[in-house]
Amino acid sequence: MTTKTSVKPEKHQFQAEVKQVLQLMINSLYSNKEIFLRELVSNASDALDKLRFAAISDDSLYAGDGDLRVEVEYDKEQRTVTIRDNGIGMNRDEVISNIGTIARSGTRQFLDSLSGDEKQDANLIGQFGVGFYSSFIVADKVTLSSRKAGDKPGKGIRWESDGSGEYTLETVKLAKHGTEIVLHLKEGEDEFLSDWQLRSIITRYSDHIGFPIRMSTEVKVDPEAEDSETKVEWNDINKASALWTLPKTEISVDEYKAFYSHISHATDEPLSWMHNRVEGNQSYTSLLYIPTNAPMDMMVSREERSGLKLYIKRVFIMDAAEQLLPHYLRFVCGVIDSDDLPLNVSREILQDSSMARKIRAGLVKRVLDTLEKMANNEPEKYQTFWDNFGQVLKEGMVEDMPNQQRIAKLLRFASSRNSDDKQVVSLSEYLERKVEDQDAIWFITADNQGSARHSPHLEVFKRDEIEVLLMSDRIDEWMMGYFRQFEDTQLKSVAKGELAGKDSADESEDTAAAEGIFKRIAEVLGDKVSAVKSSKRLTESAACLILDENEMAMHMQRLLEQAGQEIPSSKPVLEVNPEHALFSKMEAEQDEDRFVDFSNLLFEQAVLAEGGQLEDPAGFVQRMNKLLV
């Protein structure tokens, strides 16, 4: 089929680390080695999708062969397995950048995630689609020949490597466009030289692929005759209808799972999926998955989201996660197949089309419905979801205000009522068990769970047996700035604003003498505080810092300051517990220097209890020692 045109293949080196990664991958995936076939068939299917899309505007690209398909063959004598497609193909530069450098492949992501301890890294690989290089699990030589659709026969390219650090490239003449990959099997991998074996792997992993996958068999020309001549016959071995186009009743759980691996490139199992057909002036089919595990880069990458494939009438168009799913649902992956969008739709059109907006709203509703059902009916499963994706979902509280109340129902928080941080509560449960006359949902935000749980701000709530939600995710303070009311109840921070109605009946008005002391403390502290007041929050601690309702929590202020951001300086109120022994001591203190030390200490311990840092730690230590001895 091919003739060489260049005299000698050129040699190229892999990047230095590649050899090491390949070895690691081969070892860690060996027990699951048949996945190479899934990966190569999946690439072939992608290439067919791409050709079909390109041919919408130029059907000469089919070159008269519009029968898109994948062919799988083996040769017992040569000990090879071949995977062939008549898809888009690759030119020389594309082979170098897609295959030669691993820069574009799933393997590359694995490479990027590598760090120190190899053993741990071997587990990591499960989180990535491993791609083309999985060929080397079973092959000691791989030959890839490809010609890009639309290119001349002489522009074919052949890539060959034994996976040990080098590859060769040569220009060859190829009669047809598309890609052919020949795996020269390693010693001991002969199990793949079997019709039955290859068929069963393809059925297991690739049945849902929307193009026919064919294998050849030799059949007698005359079935009756003993010594009949034989001919090659190709049979489809998969269903070859895109999975989402089938009725739900015809799809098995395993098929749904296999399709998830195909589109997500992940090796976890889906936690849940939603398969729906919407009819009307806007008809589409959606098949959406919620993964079990979060991908490595979920929290960091805000750009280039992928995972939601847009098809229009069965033709793959593009990845449209950015346009069809809000950012806070970026963990969802799947397929949308629209009947009504125009085939030549562009990203820009999609961005502002009302059809796309409708689909988007429909998908959001679908996902939230599913999560709500899971939360109600399968709390353990929901907990898994929450542990992995809760932080991302919280972004929706700000990003998707129209759905805020729905999302709020899905939130889970640690609580002062549970001693274990892992035991979480929903807002509805919180409301069910609130105490009589309680008029707010109380929460505290802090740097970490420990400082939230042990904050002096919680003392009076403990006394009155009022539950407080403990929040320490970075996003919490920001989220709570936009989340003021759940159903009919206000949400309030225990560390902000006046505490109305919290006084117990026997609490007397501050005496004039006490007022005098507060004034003196305020004078000592100067502009560190905006005021010094008697506290209604404290039962054990001597003092705490309080912010205004609309001010940003202290730990957030510190965080932003550390990040070099200018923030409006806000001064806290120092609240002092007049029942505390320290206060009585101050009332009795005659020595002005000692009073100054006491005042500073009062402020400093309130800062420390907050999880804050002292401006003058050495001074604090000196003051304390002076008063201790």
Ligand code: ADP
């Ligand atoms: P991924 O599929 O995740 O991108 P792979 O390692 O499987 O990673 O493939 C790397 C790239 O090589 C693909 O993105 C594609 O551009 C190209 N490629 C692989 N196989 C084929 C093929 N059969 N036809 C055309 N291009 C291919």
Ligand code: MG
């Ligand atoms: Mg791939």
